[in-house]
Amino acid sequence: MEGALIARDKVGVQDFVLLDSHTSEAAFLNNLRKRYQENLIYTYIGSLLVSVNPYQELDLYTVTQMQLYRGVNFFELPPHLYAIADNAYRVMCNEYNNHFILISGESGAGKTEASKKILQYYAVTCPTTEQLQTVRDRLLLSNPVLEAFGNAKTLRNDNSSRFGKYMDIQFDFKGAPVGGHILSYLIEKSRVVHQNHGERNFHIFYQLLEGADKDLLCWLGLERNPQKYMYLIQGRCAKVFSINDKNDWKIVRKAFSIIDFTEKDIEQLFGIVASVLHLGNIQFEEDSNGHAIIRDGTQIKWISKLLGAHLSILQEALTHRKIEARSEEVLSPLNVDLAFYARDAVAKAIYGRTFTWLVNKINGSLANKVGFLSGILNKTVIGLLDIYGFEVLDTNSFEQFCINYCNEKLQQLLIEMTLKAEQDEYELEGIEWEPIPYFNNKIICDLVEQKHKGIISILDEECLRPGEATDLSFLEKLEEKVGDHAHFVTRKLADQKTRKSIDWVDFRLLHYAGEVTYCAVGFLEKNNDLLYRNLKEVLCNSKNSIIRDCFLLSELDNRRRPETVATQFKNSLTSLIEILMSKEPSYIRCIKPNENKEPGKFDDFLIRHQVKYLGLMEHLRVRRAGFAYRRKYELFLQRYKSLCPATWPHWHGPAVEGVQRLIKHIGYKPEEYKLGRTKIFIRFPKTLFATEDAFEYRKHLLSKGSALSVWALGWSSLGWWKVSQDVFCRFINGFINRKKPLCPENRDFVRLSQYYYLMKLRDHLPKNVLDQSWLQPPSILEEVRGSGGFGEVWWPCGKGCSLSHQLQQKVVTSAIFNGKKEGYLQSLSQPFLDTRLSEFIVEMLIPTRCFQYVTPVIKYDRNGFKARERLLVLTQSSAYVVEMAKIKQKIEYSTLKGISTSNLSDGIVVIHVPDDNKQKVGNWDGALSEVMGLMLPMSSYKLLE
Numbered sequence: 001m002e003g004a005l006i007a008r009d010k011v012g013v014q015d016f017v018l019l020d021s022h023t024s025e026a027a028f029l030n031n032l033r034k035r036y037q038e039n040l041i042y043t044y045i046g047s048l049l050v051s052v053n054p055y056q057e058l059d060l061y062t063v064t065q066m067q068l069y070r071g072v073n074f075f076e077l078p079p080h081l082y083a084i085a086d087n088a089y090r091v092m093c094n095e096y097n098n099h100f101i102l103i104s105g106e107s108g109a110g111k112t113e114a115s116k117k118i119l120q121y122y123a124v125t126c127p128t129t130e131q132l133q134t135v136r137d138r139l140l141l142s143n144p145v146l147e148a149f150g151n152a153k154t155l156r157n158d159n160s161s162r163f164g165k166y167m168d169i170q171f172d173f174k175g176a177p178v179g180g181h182i183l184s185y186l187i188e189k190s191r192v193v194h195q196n197h198g199e200r201n202f203h204i205f206y207q208l209l210e211g212a213d214k215d216l217l218c219w220l221g222l223e224r225n226p227q228k229y230m231y232l233i234q235g236r237c238a239k240v241f242s243i244n245d246k247n248d249w250k251i252v253r254k255a256f257s258i259i260d261f262t263e264k265d266i267e268q269l270f271g272i273v274a275s276v277l278h279l280g281n282i283q284f285e286e287d288s289n290g291h292a293i294i295r296d297g298t299q300i301k302w303i304s305k306l307l308g309a310h311l312s313i314l315q316e317a318l319t320h321r322k323i324e325a326r327s328e329e330v331l332s333p334l335n336v337d338l339a340f341y342a343r344d345a346v347a348k349a350i351y352g353r354t355f356t357w358l359v360n361k362i363n364g365s366l367a368n369k370v371g372f373l374s375g376i377l378n379k380t381v382i383g384l385l386d387i388y389g390f391e392v393l394d395t396n397s398f399e400q401f402c403i404n405y406c407n408e409k410l411q412q413l414l415i416e417m418t419l420k421a422e423q424d425e426y427e428l429e430g431i432e433w434e435p436i437p438y439f440n441n442k443i444i445c446d447l448v449e450q451k452h453k454g455i456i457s458i459l460d461e462e463c464l465r466p467g468e469a470t471d472l473s474f475l476e477k478l479e480e481k482v483g484d485h486a487h488f489v490t491r492k493l494a495d496q497k498t499r500k501s502i503d504w505v506d507f508r509l510l511h512y513a514g515e516v517t518y519c520a521v522g523f524l525e526k527n528n529d530l531l532y533r534n535l536k537e538v539l540c541n542s543k544n545s546i547i548r549d550c551f552l553l554s555e556l557d558n559r560r561r562p563e564t565v566a567t568q569f570k571n572s573l574t575s576l577i578e579i580l581m582s583k584e585p586s587y588i589r590c591i592k593p594n595e596n597k598e599p600g601k602f603d604d605f606l607i608r609h610q611v612k613y614l615g616l617m618e619h620l621r622v623r624r625a626g627f628a629y630r631r632k633y634e635l636f637l638q639r640y641k642s643l644c645p646a647t648w649p650h651w652h653g654p655a656v657e658g659v660q661r662l663i664k665h666i667g668y669k670p671e672e673y674k675l676g677r678t679k680i681f682i683r684f685p686k687t688l689f690a691t692e693d694a695f696e697y698r699k700h701l702l703s704k705g706s707a708l709s710v711w712a713l714g715w716s717s718l719g720w721w722k723v724s725q726d727v728f729c730r731f732i733n734g735f736i737n738r739k740k741p742l743c744p745e746n747r748d749f750v751r752l753s754q755y756y757y758l759m760k761l762r763d764h765l766p767k768n769v770l771d772q773s774w775l776q777p778p779s780i781l782e783e784v785r786g787s788g789g790f791g792e793v794w795w796p797c798g799k800g801c802s803l804s805h806q807l808q809q810k811v812v813t814s815a816i817f818n819g820k821k822e823g824y825l826q827s828l829s830q831p832f833l834d835t836r837l838s839e840f841i842v843e844m845l846i847p848t849r850c851f852q853y854v855t856p857v858i859k860y861d862r863n864g865f866k867a868r869e870r871l872l873v874l875t876q877s878s879a880y881v882v883e884m885a886k887i888k889q890k891i892e893y894s895t896l897k898g899i900s901t902s903n904l905s906d907g908i909v910v911i912h913v914p915d916d917n918k919q920k921v922g923n924w925d926g927a928l929s930e931v932m933g934l935m936l937p938m939s940s941y942k943l944l945e
């Protein structure tokens with residue numbers, strides 16, 4: 001499968017940055033379309049991932065896939081969510097800092113799916129212990145519970161999140177997930193009592209009715225048929241084929257037991273869900289005085305039982321309002337309309353607060369008890385933000401206003417942290433930069449949230465002021481105070497042409513993602529979100545402990561008016577942005593390909609609109625012109641100083657000069673970097689990754705233990721390509737006959753390999769080496785000499801001084817590895833082509849003098865996977881493993897069982913040699929063959945290409 005995936009992903013470009021010179025929208029769309037039609041739904045813009053909803057199950061999320069992406073630099077494999085997740089994870093582990101992954105896009109674009117898949121990725125690939133298994137399961141299973149209570153079928157999405165969710169996954173110092181914490185944002189409570197045409201209420205209602213056994217339904221006083229419940233039939237939604245409520249019910253029930261819910265919790269929770277359904281069926285009629293009375297007492301009895309509320313008090317609370325007059329409390333009867341209002345208000349309040357209780361309860365079960373108990377509180381986090389997408393309905397109300405405001409804020413964050421921050425930084429650092437224009441939506445955020453002058457302030461003012469405030473008076477205030485704003489229109493303010501499309505009760509905002517017309521009706525009521533005091537009292541005294549937790553008696557004593565819904569939401573978004581700003585970001589931009597949820601359909605018009613408003617073109621332009629990576633000189637030098645003798649172990653001058661020496665040494669080309677006032681800017685990720693790999697290799701040499709784990713990982717989880725016997729000879733020929741020039745990043749590794757190999761070799765040189773005639777040493781040896789470690793070694797020019805005549809044959813490896821080994825088509829390298837020392841050493845040892853290829857390797861075998869530094873020498877007929885000046889092993893090609901490599905650029909090759917005993921009896925069964933592993937340095941890997 002991986003092979004297929006990699007082979008297929010040659011469609012278009014995997015990173016928009018690689019598009020031909022011009023960055024037109026048409027070229028962008030073409031690439032996206034081309035890839036989408038091949039089911040390649042992911043494409044990068046630098047490190048940002050663009051994802052197009054496939055609307056079909058693709059074989060992209062298997063455990064094998066997860067393991068493939070684990071620990072691999074993201075440019076090495078086709079774009080994927082896992083690459084983004086893995087990158088954030090690895091940086092977190094290396095740098096002990098916090099991260100977040102912002103997943104954005106409109107409703108139905110695939111945000112929730114992406115966040116679930118990332119969570120699964122961490123659950124599968126992160127190290128864990130038996131104790132931590134529970135944390136892992138809880139993290140995973142919190143999802144179906146939250147979705148059951150917080151998601152619903154809408155016209156745009158059969159599983160639309162009707163709340164915002166930010167989840168921190170906490171990791172310990174070993175990178176194991178040890179806990180989590182969820183923040184939820186503004187659940188769409190109005191859905192409990194009303195659904196638009198074609199939509200459903202929250203999933204849990206249907207799951208309970210479809211899935212619960214008879215006894216439970218009977219205990220709750222419910223019938224199985226959803227059509228019997230007024231709160232479930234508002235949207236007249238027919239059967240939804242993509243939803244299996246019965247199955248989902250089972251998952252939710254199981255999840256409850258894992259996330260620490262007791263049977264009592266569950267009983268009370270479903271008591272509340274059932275009460276909401278009963279509330280919806282309460283009908284009122286007028287008595288002779290025009291006061292509301294409950295038509296049929298059946299429902300209220302059930303509610304009284306399930307919520308543990310006194311029947312007559314509950315009855316009275318639903319039909320009366322308690323008014324405080326001086327020190328007296330007076331009960332005033334409600335008319336029928338107000339009674340319905342009170343009923344719906346209590347249903348919404350119960351559901352909304354129970355949802356918050358649920359999140360808190362889940363948080364309790366996700367809390368990092370392991371770290372707490374062991375005193376290890378030091379943890380890093382990766383936050384996943386999956387929040388409701390930008391929404392435009394036929395009629396947009398207060399909820400859409402909040403949702404779209406939230407999306408404005410997130411867009412603003414993205415701009416602040418990418419487009420603006422990046423360009424500001426270039427300017428600050430004195431990097432030459434042609435500013436790239438982009439639309440900054442701060443102006444719209446201000447319009448909504450500015451103190452005193454913004455829409456939320458104006459709305460609050462209307463809600464809180466004495467006198468008769470109405471939705472219309474709110475609209476008038478808006479016209480008065482923000483009427484001249486470029487992003488605000490009402491019918492009165494509109495020109496002749498637009499006027500027709502705006503009703504008298506509407507106002508229109510020109511959002512970054514497009515125009516949305518909001519109907520002001522209901523704004524005041526929803527923003528106030530008032531619950532009559534006597535209803536609150538009933539709930540505070542409920543015997544249902546969840547309800548009692550949700551409605552605290554202390555609330556009744558608090559005479560201060562609670563904050564309005566919009567202000568609460570604004571404040572919670574402000575804290576969310578603060579949380580996010582303190583972390584390192586990764587971005588996934590989800591795109592919805594069509595309105596019909598159809599696989600394979602790429603609606604150009606719809607997608608172009610999203611590309612535009614998501615700011616993808618601007619992002620691409622900044623990325624193309626900009627730098628992938630930047631680091632303070634001090635930090636850069638600190639990390640990589642071991643790669644250069646001049647900076648290792650200490651550099652005493654200014655950091656910038658140390659960095660200059662360092663990058664000169666590793667061979668950065670001028671176009672690969674720029675030096676700013678305080679930072680180095682690296683243009684391409686691959687330059688950085690090459691440096692990082694060299695650093696890792698150096699680390700490995702300093703501490704061989706680390707290589708063991710790399711090996712174990714490679715062997716157990718990466719995809720291996722087994723090369724069969726019949727192509728083996730061709731492989732060897734290709735292996736030894738490549739002849740393309742070194743590419744710059746490989747040259748670094750080669751030089752590094754040489755350097756360390758030679759450093760070691762100096763103490764083991766065979767005597768006769770010193771008798772040879774000598775040429776000028778290559779620069780790498782000068783360095784060694786310069787560092788005082790190799791002064792007595794000379795540079796040989798013996799009979800084997802030129803490899804070039806031996807490197808004339810065709811590269812035949814392509815026949816074997818084409819399309820299988822990632823990075824295959826990149827340019828080749830020739831380790832040791834420009835050096836002849838190793839060749840010479842080997843020539844001393846292998847008298848036939850017909851060797852073709854030499855490279856230092858780290859060899860592992862089955863005896864404890866011990867890492868050993870060796871030379872691998874290939875002749876026309878055999879491979880030799882050489883330790884310093886001694887031949888340790890000779891393997892004739894004719895006896896080889898096979899050879900395997902992973903399909904990554906990890907430089908690992910496994911040579912399968914027959915078991916000695918079995919060889920004697922001629923048994924070539926693969927299962928019996930011994931494995932001699934050779935983890936080649938990066939430079940050698942490139943030979944395979």
Ligand SMILES: Nc1ncnc2c1ncn2[C@@H]1O[C@H](COP(=O)(O)OP(=O)(O)OP(=O)(O)O)[C@@H](O)[C@H]1O
Pocket residue numbers: 053054055056057058105106107108109110111112113114157158159160161162387388389590
């Ligand atoms: N990677 C994917 N593979 C297969 N199907 C997908 C994928 N991503 C999304 N879908 C399909 O699209 C539907 C909508 O996706 P999702 O619920 O993630 O959207 P969303 O952006 O979170 O929407 P909302 O803002 O309404 O919550 C999913 O229920 C699923 O059917």
